[in-house]
Amino acid sequence: MSARSLLKGMAPVAARYTGASSVIARRYRGRGTIFMLHSVVDDAAFYPDRTLRCPVSSLERILRWLRANKIDIISLDDAIDRIDAPSTARFAVLTFDDGYADALTHALPLMERFRAPFVVYVTTGMMTGNIDAWWLGLAELIRRQDMVELSDLGLQFDCRDEARKVNTFVDIERMIHTDYSVLQHVKAAVASQGIDCGGLAKREAMTVEDLRQLAAHPLATVGAHGCTHANLAMASASAARWEMEESRRLLEDAVQKPILHFAYPFGNARACGPREAELARASGYRSAVTTRSGSIFPQHRDHLHALPREALSRLDTSSTLRCKVDGFYRAGHSRLGDPVAAM
Numbered sequence: 296m297s298a299r300s301l302l303k304g305m306a307p308v309a310a311r312y313t314g315a316s317s318v319i320a321r322r323y324r325g326r327g328t329i330f331m332l333h334s335v336v337d338d339a340a341f342y343p344d345r346t347l348r349c350p351v352s353s354l355e356r357i358l359r360w361l362r363a364n365k366i367d368i369i370s371l372d373d374a375i376d377r378i379d380a381p382s383t384a385r386f387a388v389l390t391f392d393d394g395y396a397d398a399l400t401h402a403l404p405l406m407e408r409f410r411a412p413f414v415v416y417v418t419t420g421m422m423t424g425n426i427d428a429w430w431l432g433l434a435e436l437i438r439r440q441d442m443v444e445l446s447d448l449g450l451q452f453d454c455r456d457e458a459r460k461v462n463t464f465v466d467i468e469r470m471i472h473t474d475y476s477v478l479q480h481v482k483a484a485v486a487s488q489g490i491d492c493g494g495l496a497k498r499e500a501m502t503v504e505d506l507r508q509l510a511a512h513p514l515a516t517v518g519a520h521g522c523t524h525a526n527l528a529m530a531s532a533s534a535a536r537w538e539m540e541e542s543r544r545l546l547e548d549a550v551q552k553p554i555l556h557f558a559y560p561f562g563n564a565r566a567c568g569p570r571e572a573e574l575a576r577a578s579g580y581r582s583a584v585t586t587r588s589g590s591i592f593p594q595h596r597d598h599l600h601a602l603p604r605e606a607l608s609r610l611d612t613s614s615t616l617r618c619k620v621d622g623f624y625r626a627g628h629s630r631l632g633d634p635v636a637a638m
């Protein structure tokens with residue numbers, strides 16, 4: 296375990312026992328929090344890419360915690376309106392990335408029960424299969440095999456049980472996000488087993504009819520997440536702009552409503568920066584979200600295309616949720632620096 300992940304794991308515990316959370320919260324809590332999820336799944340189902348799969352019961356627990364803590368769950372447009380409004384209750388916005396069909400089958404019934412608005416950021420390539428969904432291929436590779444080898448890198452991963460499969464996915468995903476040159480070796484390993492990543496994406500994606508149904512729902516907002524889920528910071532400016540504009544055009548054609556919000560694929564510092572924020576603004580989006588950790592502050596009025604989010608997962612407890620809404624992770628990542636996460 297790295298020092299950073301150890302620190303991250305210890306943070307909620309430390310905060311709970313030292314009361315540090317309340318001190319940090321005064322500076323880092325902001326007006327509200329935008330939360331990020333991906334797929335919502337049955338409680339008993341096993342997925343190697345567990346970090347992207349939130350069981351229904353975990354989502355229910357999260358929603359109950361937000362309600363119990365008197366945090367308003369509101370739409371993204373309402374949150375933007377509230378950013379610099381005179382003091383109002385704290386808010387949470389729930390967002391689901393990529394466009395999994397389970398947004399309708401698993402998330403929606405729960406969101407309806409809690410009368411909780413939400414955003415689904417759709418990668419249009421999920422529906423067509425024209426998407427670089429290497430993470431789904433990697434999960435399938437790990438699911439199938441007892442051992443995953445990245446022979447060019449001299450690496451072997453033991454995947455003989457569920458716990459090891461989950462750890463392997465986390466380790467390889469982290470390696471890719473640290474050094475993108477690893478990705479070509481992962482893709483080669485996936486392809487060598489005849490795994491079709493685009494086909495896997497299509498199998499899990501919403502259909503166009505699902506999308507229309509979602510867009511017509513009063514609680515749901517559909518946002519764009521690019522066409523192919525490319526890392527935009529690594530693409531040319533024209534390709535990045537095309538991803539933003541074409542995904543918006545395709546979604547607007549499908550749902551016959553304006554698409555005003557964008558989520559940068561991967562969303563970390565290696566995947567989006569000031570250039571992408573400017574492109575999103577110039578493309579006409581009202582807002583764009585990253586995956587940088589942090590709360591929403593009045594200063595974000597000037598950074599609507601660089602809004603941070605906190606990731607949610609099955610592992611969240613009342614203390615990690617408290618740390619997330621109090622900006623504890625932003626405090627840690629910034630080493631007690633600027634509370635306002637931007638590009």
Ligand SMILES: [Zn+2]
Pocket residue numbers: 392393520524560561
């Ligand atoms: Zn995504």
